Amino acid sequence: MHDILESLSFGGMVDRYKAIPQAHTSTFRWIFEAPDIPFVPWLKTGNEIFWLNGKMGSGKSTLMKYIAHHPRTEAALRTWAGPKKLVTASYYFWSDARQGQKSHEGMLRRIIAQVLTRLPDLIEPVKPVWGRVHQTKEPWNLEDLTRALDAIIEYSLSSTTFCFFIDGLDANGGHFNVLLDSLSRLALNTTVKICTSSRPINQIEDHFQHCPTIKLQDFTRPDMERYAADSLTFLIEHDPKNATLIISQIVERAQGIFYYAYLAVQEVIRRMENGNPSFYLQRRLDVFLPDLMPMFERAMHQIAPVYRASAACYLQIQLASIRPLPVEIFEAAERHLQEPDFVLHMQISLDIEQWKKEPRRKTIERRINSHGGGLLEVQTDDSDIVFPKKVAFVHASARDFLANANQLYLWAPSIHAEELICHSLLALIKQLPGTRPEILEKTLAHLTRDILLYAQECGRREGKLDTRILDELDRVNTLLDTAHAVFHWTNNTIPVESFEYGHKTFLALAIEYRLVPFVEKVANTKPDLFNIKQGRPYLDYVLRPSEAVLGRVPTDMYPIDITLLGLLLGLRLDPNEKFHDGTVWGAFLRLCLPRTTTTPGLAKQCKWDDAIKLLLIAGADQDITLVFNGKGMGFHQIFRAILGEDYSPKLLQDMERIREERSRPSGSSRSRWKRLTTYLGGRDKS
Numbered sequence: 001m002h003d004i005l006e007s008l009s010f011g012g013m014v015d016r017y018k019a020i021p022q023a024h025t026s027t028f029r030w031i032f033e034a035p036d037i038p039f040v041p042w043l044k045t046g047n048e049i050f051w052l053n054g055k056m057g058s059g060k061s062t063l064m065k066y067i068a069h070h071p072r073t074e075a076a077l078r079t080w081a082g083p084k085k086l087v088t089a090s091y092y093f094w095s096d097a098r099q100g101q102k103s104h105e106g107m108l109r110r111i112i113a114q115v116l117t118r119l120p121d122l123i124e125p126v127k128p129v130w131g132r133v134h135q136t137k138e139p140w141n142l143e144d145l146t147r148a149l150d151a152i153i154e155y156s157l158s159s160t161t162f163c164f165f166i167d168g169l170d171a172n173g174g175h176f177n178v179l180l181d182s183l184s185r186l187a188l189n190t191t192v193k194i195c196t197s198s199r200p201i202n203q204i205e206d207h208f209q210h211c212p213t214i215k216l217q218d219f220t221r222p223d224m225e226r227y228a229a230d231s232l233t234f235l236i237e238h239d240p241k242n243a244t245l246i247i248s249q250i251v252e253r254a255q256g257i258f259y260y261a262y263l264a265v266q267e268v269i270r271r272m273e274n275g276n277p278s279f280y281l282q283r284r285l286d287v288f289l290p291d292l293m294p295m296f297e298r299a300m301h302q303i304a305p306v307y308r309a310s311a312a313c314y315l316q317i318q319l320a321s322i323r324p325l326p327v328e329i330f331e332a333a334e335r336h337l338q339e340p341d342f343v344l345h346m347q348i349s350l351d352i353e354q355w356k357k358e359p360r361r362k363t364i365e366r367r368i369n370s371h372g373g374g375l376l377e378v379q380t381d382d383s384d385i386v387f388p389k390k391v392a393f394v395h396a397s398a399r400d401f402l403a404n405a406n407q408l409y410l411w412a413p414s415i416h417a418e419e420l421i422c423h424s425l426l427a428l429i430k431q432l433p434g435t436r437p438e439i440l441e442k443t444l445a446h447l448t449r450d451i452l453l454y455a456q457e458c459g460r461r462e463g464k465l466d467t468r469i470l471d472e473l474d475r476v477n478t479l480l481d482t483a484h485a486v487f488h489w490t491n492n493t494i495p496v497e498s499f500e501y502g503h504k505t506f507l508a509l510a511i512e513y514r515l516v517p518f519v520e521k522v523a524n525t526k527p528d529l530f531n532i533k534q535g536r537p538y539l540d541y542v543l544r545p546s547e548a549v550l551g552r553v554p555t556d557m558y559p560i561d562i563t564l565l566g567l568l569l570g571l572r573l574d575p576n577e578k579f580h581d582g583t584v585w586g587a588f589l590r591l592c593l594p595r596t597t598t599t600p601g602l603a604k605q606c607k608w609d610d611a612i613k614l615l616l617i618a619g620a621d622q623d624i625t626l627v628f629n630g631k632g633m634g635f636h637q638i639f640r641a642i643l644g645e646d647y648s649p650k651l652l653q654d655m656e657r658i659r660e661e662r663s664r665p666s667g668s669s670r671s672r673w674k675r676l677t678t679y680l681g682g683r684d685k686s
Contacts, residue, residue, distance in 0.1 A: 465518065507530075
C-alpha cells in the first residue's frame, strides 16, 4: 500500500490546495440555501457533472475548497449514496506550477491516492496495474491511471459511491478535449458524480452546455458586502452613512470579482490609516477601474520610484517561480544584485539561531509588501518547519498580467530571474539551520532539485547559465553529505539494489536535467570524464531520464534535447554500449515502442524521431530485434511502428548516407554533430 501511494505522489501535489484562501466568515452559504441554485438537489440525486463557472478572480477555487469539505455537502451526498459507502476526493489544477500540478495525470494520481487512503480495501483492483508499472520502473502514465481508477469503480459498484471535486479545468496544461471526455465518461457511472469549476472558456462551455451550472459572479454580491463590512468596522462605527456608500461602491465596481473587492477594501484601509476623510476615500475608489488588468497596471504605477528596481526584481522572480518560494530567497536576491558573486565565496554556516529570529523574517515580509505593489503576499506553510513563510501572487490572475507587463523589464532590464533564483537557493543551502538530520537532508534535497530545475530554464534561454553555481552546488552537497559518504551524493536517492547505485555522478545528473552549457563545459575541459563512467551509460540519461528528475511526470511529456544528444554522440559515446540486460539503443526503443503505437504523432512531439535518426547515424545496431505484444519485431518493423506515417525506407538510406559522410575526415567530430543536430531541428525550446 505504501509503495503504491508513494508512486502516485509527485512534487507539489497539494501546493495549490494550500494556497487557496479559506472562505470569509458566513460567505457562500447561498450555495446550500438559495432555492434557485440546483447544487443541493444535484448532490442528493444527480449523476451528471455540475459546473461552477466564473470570471477570473471571482472566487471559484475558494468556493470549491469550501464545498468539498463542508458537512452539508457530505450530508446531502449521503442521501444520494444511501446504504453504500461514500468517498469524496478533490483536485485543484494550478497553471503556475510544473507539469504534474496542471496535468490530467496529476489529477488522476491525486484522486486515486485519496480514494485508496480513505478506503484501503480498494487497493486490490489496483494491484494488477501497479504490477506492470512497478515491473517496468516507469512512471504512471495516463493509460495506467485511467485503468486503475476504472478498476476501482468497477470493483466497488455494489458497495461504494464517489464524488470528485475538480477545480480549475482551464488551468490544465494538456489537451482540454481529452480531459473533458475523460470526466464525462467517468460521470456515466451511476456511482460517480463530479463537480467541476473553471472560467467559461469556449471548449469547456461547449462541453458542459447541458449540465447543471451556476455563474459564480451572479451570486457573490452579498458575500462581498459582508466581507467589506467586516473589514471596515471602524469606518462603519464612525461614519455609517459614507461607509455604506463606500461598501456599495466597492461591490458595484467589483462586478462579481471578489479579488477586486479585496484590493479595493485594502486600499480604503490604507487610506484610513493615513488619516484620509471619508469623502476622500470615495474619490480614491473612483480611480479604481473594475477591470482586473487595468487595476493591476495601476498597482504597478503606484509603486514608489525608489522601490521600482526592487519591485521588478521581486516580481520577475515570482513570475519565474515554479512553486512558492521562501521569503529568504528575496533577501538573498537583493544581496546578489549588490554583490554578484557573494554566494560563491559564502561560507557554509549551519546556524539555526539566525533563522529563529522572527524579526528578520518580518523585515523581509515588510519589504515584499512595500515593493510588491500589492501583487505579492506572504503565506504560512505549516508543513515546512525550515522555511514556513512563502511568497505567492495575491491572485493567480496577477501572473497573467505580469507576463505582459513591460514595466518589469524597463525598471530592471538586466535581471535574469532564473539565474538569480539559482544563486539565492544556493545561499539558503549554505545557511541551512542545524536542525534534525532527516529534516536537513530532506530540505537540502528539495533545494538542490530546485536549483537544477531553474538552471535548466537558464540553459534553455539562449544558453545563459552560470556553470560556477553548479560546481559550487556539487561541492557543497559533497561537504554536507556526512550520512552517505561512501558514494557520491547523487546516489542517495537510488535504491541500493539498483545496478546504477554507486556509479552515478554529478555529470550524469546534469545530463538528466539537460544542463547543456554545463555538459559543454565539461566536454571542453575534461572530455575524458565521459569515457570512465561505470554502471548506467551517459547516453541513457539523456534518452531515458529518471522519474526523480521528471518530477513523476510521464516520460512522454519530456521531449529529448537533441542538442545534448548530438553533443554526447559527438564525443563518440556508443549507442550499442551494453549495460544491465541490454544496450542503450535497445532500452530506448523499448521505451518508445508501446507509447507510439497507442498515441500517433508522439514520436515527433517528443523528438524521438530525431533521436532515432541521430542514433542510427552514430551506428546504432539495425539488426536488433525486440519482443512486443508477444511477437518478435525486426528493426524495420520497429522503425515503422514508432515513426508511423513519417516512416519510409528512403529514410534509412538517407541515414546511412549521412553516416558515411560523417566518417570522412572534415573537421572535428563534435562540430559535424553540431551541424547535424541543427539540421534536424536544433535545440528543444519546448
